[in-house]
Amino acid sequence: MSKVKAAVFASGTGSNFQAMLETDLACDVVLLVCDKPGAAVLDRAAERGVPTFVFDPKSFASREDYEAEIIEKLHEAGVTWIFLAGYMRIAGATLLQAFEEKIINIHPSLLPAFPGKDAIEQAHDAGVEKTGVTVHYIDEGIDTGPIIAQESVDIFPSDTIDALRTRLQQLEHNLYPQVINQLILK
Numbered sequence: 001m002s003k004v005k006a007a008v009f010a011s012g013t014g015s016n017f018q019a020m021l022e023t024d025l026a027c028d029v030v031l032l033v034c035d036k037p038g039a040a041v042l043d044r045a046a047e048r049g050v051p052t053f054v055f056d057p058k059s060f061a062s063r064e065d066y067e068a069e070i071i072e073k074l075h076e077a078g079v080t081w082i083f084l085a086g087y088m089r090i091a092g093a094t095l096l097q098a099f100e101e102k103i104i105n106i107h108p109s110l111l112p113a114f115p116g117k118d119a120i121e122q123a124h125d126a127g128v129e130k131t132g133v134t135v136h137y138i139d140e141g142i143d144t145g146p147i148i149a150q151e152s153v154d155i156f157p158s159d160t161i162d163a164l165r166t167r168l169q170q171l172e173h174n175l176y177p178q179v180i181n182q183l184i185l186k
């Protein structure tokens, strides 16, 4: 039986994208959608032969317009699930309605604490003793929507932001593929 088809949306480095491809995923990643021409994640996709759709939001009149084009590409590729992995852009109603309850995100904090950019720095600077990783369904907010899974890590007084980032990334790279498989095989 053929696997369900998924797309990954990413804007940056793509370490989560790579971790997914290196895991025994219950779906095929058939498309990478990227809103940053030149992002490092595109090199990772090229190395692994994953087709990409790259767009520059500035060249569209509105979010509705670029999301309509993304949806066309997703349908052409037969995609039924979307995994956001460092996609630093809010999803609008156009995309949310086309893929209802099929878009999930990973975020490096224990949401609802520290949403948005620089979540690792925010937790580190706030002096909290724990932070972590959250996987959640998305809605129209910034890192909001029903939580599916969370795992925490301690922040040690001696931790640098880089050391904390490394631990959180390891957690992300294990947790995200696990949660994806649970959702797909459910």
Ligand code: GAR
Residues within 6 Å of the ligand: 010, 012, 013, 014, 015, 016, 017, 085, 086, 087, 088, 106, 107, 108, 115, 116, 117, 118, 119, 143, 172
């Ligand atoms: C990841 O830590 C992800 O959780 C975060 O961006 C990073 C992307 O890293 N996402 C957010 O902050 C969403 N608000 P990667 O490009 O190496 O996968």
